[in-house]
Amino acid sequence: MGPVSATAYAWQLGECLLAIALAPLFAGWVGQCRAWLQNRSAPPLWQPYRVLRKLFHKDAALATHASWLFRLAPYAVFATMVVAAAIVPSVTTELPLARVADAIALVGVFATGRVFMSLAAMDVGTAFGSMGARREMMIGFLTEPALLMVLFSAFLAFGSTALPRVVEVVLRQPHIMLHPSLFFAAVAFVMVLLAENARLPVDNPTTHLELTMIHESMTLEYSGRHLALIEWAAWLKLFNYACIGFTLFMPWGIALHGAGPGLLALAIGALAAKLAVAGAALALLESVTAKLRLFRAPEFLTMAFLLAVLGLLVHLLLEV
Amino acid sequence: MAHLSLATQVIQMLAGALLLISFAMLAERRSRRLLILLVWQGAVLVASTLLVASTAHLTHLFYSAALTLVLKVCVLPWILFRLMRKLGIERDNEPLVNLPTLMLVGLALVIFAFGLAQPVSALATTVLRDTLGIALAVILLSFLMILARRKAFTQVIGFLSLENGLFFAATSTTYGMPMVVELGMALDLLVAVFIFGIFFFHIREQFDSLDLDQLESLKED
Numbered sequence: 001m002g003p004v005s006a007t008a009y010a011w012q013l014g015e016c017l018l019a020i021a022l023a024p025l026f027a028g029w030v031g032q033c034r035a036w037l038q039n040r041s042a043p044p045l046w047q048p049y050r051v052l053r054k055l056f057h058k059d060a061a062l063a064t065h066a067s068w069l070f071r072l073a074p075y076a077v078f079a080t081m082v083v084a085a086a087i088v089p090s091v092t093t094e095l096p097l098a099r100v101a102d103a104i105a106l107v108g109v110f111a112t113g114r115v116f117m118s119l120a121a122m123d124v125g126t127a128f129g130s131m132g133a134r135r136e137m138m139i140g141f142l143t144e145p146a147l148l149m150v151l152f153s154a155f156l157a158f159g160s161t162a163l164p165r166v167v168e169v170v171l172r173q174p175h176i177m178l179h180p181s182l183f184f185a186a187v188a189f190v191m192v193l194l195a196e197n198a199r200l201p202v203d204n205p206t207t208h209l210e211l212t213m214i215h216e217s218m219t220l221e222y223s224g225r226h227l228a229l230i231e232w233a234a235w236l237k238l239f240n241y242a243c244i245g246f247t248l249f250m251p252w253g254i255a256l257h258g259a260g261p262g263l264l265a266l267a268i269g270a271l272a273a274k275l276a277v278a279g280a281a282l283a284l285l286e287s288v289t290a291k292l293r294l295f296r297a298p299e300f301l302t303m304a305f306l307l308a309v310l311g312l313l314v315h316l317l318l319e320v
Numbered sequence: 321m322a323h324l325s326l327a328t329q330v331i332q333m334l335a336g337a338l339l340l341i342s343f344a345m346l347a348e349r350r351s352r353r354l355l356i357l358l359v360w361q362g363a364v365l366v367a368s369t370l371l372v373a374s375t376a377h378l379t380h381l382f383y384s385a386a387l388t389l390v391l392k393v394c395v396l397p398w399i400l401f402r403l404m405r406k407l408g409i410e411r412d413n414e415p416l417v418n419l420p421t422l423m424l425v426g427l428a429l430v431i432f433a434f435g436l437a438q439p440v441s442a443l444a445t446t447v448l449r450d451t452l453g454i455a456l457a458v459i460l461l462s463f464l465m466i467l468a469r470r471k472a473f474t475q476v477i478g479f480l481s482l483e484n485g486l487f488f489a490a491t492s493t494t495y496g497m498p499m500v501v502e503l504g505m506a507l508d509l510l511v512a513v514f515i516f517g518i519f520f521f522h523i524r525e526q527f528d529s530l531d532l533d534q535l536e537s538l539k540e541d
Contacts, residue, residue, distance in 0.1 A: 180333050306343070307343065310343065313430055313431060314339070
């Protein structure tokens with residue numbers, strides 16, 4: 001990479017804003033696909049934006065015992081997701097901030113968001129909040145090693161821990177290389193994505209049954225702008241995970257260092273296409289799987305971890 | 321790694337898929353889905369055999385791919401599906417004891433198989449010699465599946481998956497076995513599945529279940 005110019009920072013800022021703006025749209029698309037697959041009439045694509053507008057117009061009600069932590073948490077969670085969006089190359093690899101933090105730091109950023117969310121859920125002292133927080137920490141404790149293993153097998157295949165560098169390595173090589181190890185990593189990654197973003201089969205994002213909730217039970221005490229930020233952060237997290245998946249397993253279309261505005265427009269189009277396909281696939285996956293009992297979730301995530309380790313082994317056998 | 325042709329890379333990918341399916345079979349509780357996974361394993365095997373045949377220009381491998389397609393993707397699963405419906409175990413849900421431990425043992429087996437195959441595959445001359453480790457791993461995982469299961473039906477599926485692993489080992493190291501051997505094995509498998517079918521009915525008649533733990537009680541009470 002060359003010296004960091006003002007344009008690079010402009011691209012960085014633009015990419016962050018694009019992620020923030022597109023994340024609700026992606027969530028809306030997934031919701032729409034799910035509704036179609038379940039034979040319901042679908043909400044419009046911009047439903048999440050309407051939800052956000054409604055929530056921002058409402059007053060935030062706070063519990064009597066809520067401390068500063070409870071009020072700080074939505075902003076902190078949202079901020080961590082924006083930082084994550086800054087590190088993950090979604091349309092361009094020209095990301096000055098990504099040099100500071102590689103993908104291992106990215107896992108740490110996600111963990112920070114989770115810690116804030118769980119602490120805030122425990123802060124008010126309701127039963128559901130602390131139950132959800134504990135479940136969330138359990139899921140997080142199981143997904144993190146699996147995610148790290150997925151990232152490690154990608155790094156072994158491409159020789160770098162920085163996500164923009166991975167994209168450059170893949171896109172600049174002269175002929176197509178298939179990596180059997182990444183096949184395993186991709187399956188493990190999808191399992192991690194489902195668990196981390198509170199999707200079926202681990203958690204149901206649209207549930208109204210408190211006893212099975214994980215993510216939703218942590219947000220029960222929030223309202224108004226706080227709830228809006230938390231929802232937005234959850235959508236951003238899903239968007240970020242989708243973009244990590246694209247970076248590792250199908251980076252085609254992302255604009256490389258030094259690309260012009262034409263290529264950038266192409267990259268945005270490619271991102272939109274990939275998101276459309278990924279959202280439909282996610283909705284399909286969620287429609288055909290039944291929710292696991294909470295005590296089966298560790299089994300599911302152990303499987304993800306082992307598949308990722310298997311990916312590393314296959315790399316050592318076939319690709320060295 | 322850099323100079324592999326696209327066909328070889330695709331075959332390696334398919335080998336990876338075989339291993340993945342073996343692990344999925346190890347973790348699958350439902351008999352019905354287990355059988356579907358077996359069909360997929362057969363299909364992947366056919367695809368890889370076809371690719372090996374076309375890259376190495378070997379006619380007899382085309383025949384054995386066709387044999388695999390007919391036998392392992394169509395006939396055997398069809399027989400097993402019918403058996404499953406007759407026995408009324410389509411929705412059977414087999415309890416697995418301690419799945420994470422089972423998976424860890426499976427992982428250890430994979431490491432063992434890869435280590436074991438390394439010196440052997442160094443001697444082989446085919447383009448696919450690296451996949452011998454995967455073939456061995458599939459065989460060992462099928463063994464593990466047979467050991468860990470308690471129902472006769474799932475053990476038979478484990479047996480068929482074992483045979484798939486052997487077949488893959490043969491194609492990857494020596495470009496397949498002689499046609500006589502392969503035909504003999506195919507016939508054996510077919511007969512074996514018929515006999516298994518008869519056994520299923522006998523076991524169920526005697527013990528009212530296909531759970532093999534009950535075979536251990538020798539006295540009638």
